[in-house]
Amino acid sequence: METVIAFIIIIGALVFFHELGHLIFAKRAGILCREFAIGFGPKIFSFKKNETLYTVRLLPIGGFVRMAGEDPEMVEIKPGYRVGLIFKSDETVHKIILNNKVKYPEARIMEVEDADIEHDLTIKGYVDGDDETLKTFKISRDASLIENGIETQIAPYDRQFASKTLGQRTMAIFAGPMMNFILALVVFILLAFMQGVPINEPILGKITEDGAAQKAGLKEGDIVRSIDGSDITSWEDITEMIRKNPGNELEFYVERNGKELEIPVTPTEQVIDEGKKYGLIGVFNPVEKSPLKAISYGFQETYYWTKEIIFLLGKLVTGQFSIDMLSGPVGIYVSTDTVAKSGVFYLMKWAAILSINLGIMNLLPIPALDGGRLLFFAVEAVRGKPIDRHKEGMVHFIGLALLMLLMLIVTWNDIQRFFL
Numbered sequence: 001m002e003t004v005i006a007f008i009i010i011i012g013a014l015v016f017f018h019e020l021g022h023l024i025f026a027k028r029a030g031i032l033c034r035e036f037a038i039g040f041g042p043k044i045f046s047f048k049k050n051e052t053l054y055t056v057r058l059l060p061i062g063g064f065v066r067m068a069g070e071d072p073e074m075v076e077i078k079p080g081y082r083v084g085l086i087f088k089s090d091e092t093v094h095k096i097i098l099n100n101k102v103k104y105p106e107a108r109i110m111e112v113e114d115a116d117i118e119h120d121l122t123i124k125g126y127v128d129g130d131d132e133t134l135k136t137f138k139i140s141r142d143a144s145l146i147e148n149g150i151e152t153q154i155a156p157y158d159r160q161f162a163s164k165t166l167g168q169r170t171m172a173i174f175a176g177p178m179m180n181f182i183l184a185l186v187v188f189i190l191l192a193f194m195q196g197v198p199i200n201e202p203i204l205g206k207i208t209e210d211g212a213a214q215k216a217g218l219k220e221g222d223i224v225r226s227i228d229g230s231d232i233t234s235w236e237d238i239t240e241m242i243r244k245n246p247g248n249e250l251e252f253y254v255e256r257n258g259k260e261l262e263i264p265v266t267p268t269e270q271v272i273d274e275g276k277k278y279g280l281i282g283v284f285n286p287v288e289k290s291p292l293k294a295i296s297y298g299f300q301e302t303y304y305w306t307k308e309i310i311f312l313l314g315k316l317v318t319g320q321f322s323i324d325m326l327s328g329p330v331g332i333y334v335s336t337d338t339v340a341k342s343g344v345f346y347l348m349k350w351a352a353i354l355s356i357n358l359g360i361m362n363l364l365p366i367p368a369l370d371g372g373r374l375l376f377f378a379v380e381a382v383r384g385k386p387i388d389r390h391k392e393g394m395v396h397f398i399g400l401a402l403l404m405l406l407m408l409i410v411t412w413n414d415i416q417r418f419f420l
Contacts, residue, residue, distance in 0.1 A: 003337040008060050010336065010351045011329075012038060014180065014358050015063040021179030022065040022172060023052075029168035032068035032159040034152075039063060051142075051153060061329055067172070069160025075147065077115040077123070085110055085123070085137065092140040093123060098147040110135070117143075118157045162389070170377050173370050180359030181302060187352035189298030195345055196287025197297045202232045203286040204254075211282015216252075216265040218283065223255040235285055242267050246279040305356050313360070330411055367399025 015038055023036050032051055039057035046055040075098065077083065084097035084107030096117075097104050110125040113134060117123075121139040126132060141159075144151040157163050161172070202224040207214050224232045227241045228250050241250065246269040254261050267279025332354070339350040365375040373396075380386045 003333070003340055006340050006347060007333050007336045010347070010354065011060050011332075013351065014183070014355050015039075015060070017179045017183045017355070018176045018358060018362070019063045019065050021175035021177075022067075025168075025175040026065060026067050026161075026172040029164050029172055030159060031161050031164060031172065032153065032155045033065055034068060035064070035066040037064050037066070067161045068155030069157075069162045075145065077112055077117065079113055081112045083110055083112060083123075084108065085127075087137075088140060092138045093143055094140050095143060095151070096123070096139075096145050098145060100149065103149075104146075117145075117154045118160075121156060162386075166377060166381060170374060173373050173377070176370055177359040177362045180355045180362070181306070184305070184352040184355040184359075185298050185302045187348055187355070188301040189294055191345060191348055191352075192294035192297040193289075193291070196289045197293040198235070198285040198287055200234045200236060201286055202234055202238060204238075205284035205286040208282035208284070211280075212265055212268050213281040213283045216281075217263055218252065218254065218265065218281075219256065221256070222261075224252060225255055225260070226253045227251065242281055243278040246270065246277045248279075301352070302356065305353050306360065309353075309357050309360050313364075330415055366403070368396045368403055369399070372396065372399055 019036060019038070023033055026033050034051075035053045035055060037055045037057055039060045040062055041058040043055050044058055046053060048054070077096070077098075081098075082101075084095075084101040084104050085093050086095040086097070086104065086107050088094045095104075095107075097107050101107060101109060109128040110123070111128075112123065112125040114125075115123040117139060121141065122136055123139055124134060124136045127135050139154070141156055142153060144153050146152075161169060164172075204213070204218055204220055204222045204224065207218060207220050224238055226232055227238070230237075230241065232238055232241070246267055249264050249266045252263045252265050254263060265281055267281050269277045270280045336347075336350065339346050362369050363371040363374070365371045376387055376392055386392075
């Protein structure tokens with residue numbers, strides 16, 4: 001149960017900050033954001049603030065910000081339609097009722113002659129009970145269409161995604177992955193503040209209970225001078241010797257309070273991918289606490305993991321990394337279960353790495369992902385005009401279908417690997 005909660009919190013946080021990036025920069029550009037959703041599927045919780053509906057949905061595997069203009073806008077109000085109009089005090093149209101007009105006795109019924117709810121914001125027609133004069137009413141910029149009892153705010157063209165400059169649209173899309181990198185940076189900095197910044201010196205940090213180091217008599221603060229006759233000058237030298245000798249007794253020569261001690265330690269075996277083993281004695285890297293170094297460490301770790309993930313993606317492209325080694329939601333859940341057993345700090349680091357991974361994956365130039373949309377913007381910048389929206393939409397639709405297929409394959413591989 002703890003793993004389920006940890007998984008939902010981590011994935012939820014990564015998706016929340018990703019979509020928050022889209023939301024913030026879309027709103028800054030003046031785009032009407034209809035919905036901010038965490039998850040997909042049926043709604044389990046929702047509330048509306050100002051213009052945006054905030055929802056939590058059943059399946060915690062993604063999210064979205066629904067911006068005006070990305071989908072076909074509204075229903076078209078054609079000549080001959082009979083609609084109900086509710087007015088503000090300044091006589092501008094506040095609500096347009098498309099059906100079930102009897103539920104709105106205060107509405108004035110109009111037979112529409114012409115309506116423009118995107119540009120001119122006017123509606124023309126003949127009002128029941130008035131003379132046969134053609135009436136023209138101004139529509140409020142925040143007016144709503146009501147169909148089957150559901151209100152949907154109209155989006156004047158200048159509040160739609162497509163009306164914004166190339167720079168504004170690019171930033172609204174890029175902000176999602178950007179927030180994932182910022183989140184990872186903040187988490188790494190917090191970890192450094194709470195735990196301290198690792199230092200590459202031959203000194204033993206915190207000793208874990210019941211580990212090989214504690215059983216052998218090693219103590220925090222011991223300075224390691226040599227292991228099995230090999231000189232030790234850094235923490236990396238210590239870990240390298242331990243990892244290479246699972247199950248083999250090692251002679252540690254350490255300095256403690258000015259005295260030199262010889263302590264035999266036998267690293268326990270730890271099995272990793274493909275049956276490989278490495279040694280483990282249960283001792284942490286020595287650390288120091290410094291605010292400036294904590295911030296520097298956050299940037300270093302973010303850069304390091306970004307580089308590592310891009311390197312692995314490069315292997316996938318060149319065929320050195322099999323698709324069977326990719327992990328989907330099931331694989332991430334299993335890994336989260338393993339990491340959670342090591343403690344909250346490891347879980348935080350895992351979340352930061354996943355956040356970087358999400359940011360990088362979304363920047364790949366694949367249709368339906370943020371990177372695919374940014375690629376279309378790049379083409380628009382080169383040719384001086386946007387690609388036809390219908391053609392772009394079709395490309396993204398096909399890309400989404402292929403991504404769903406890949407997700408099914410990866411999920412099935414995860415199930416076979418971990419449960420069958």
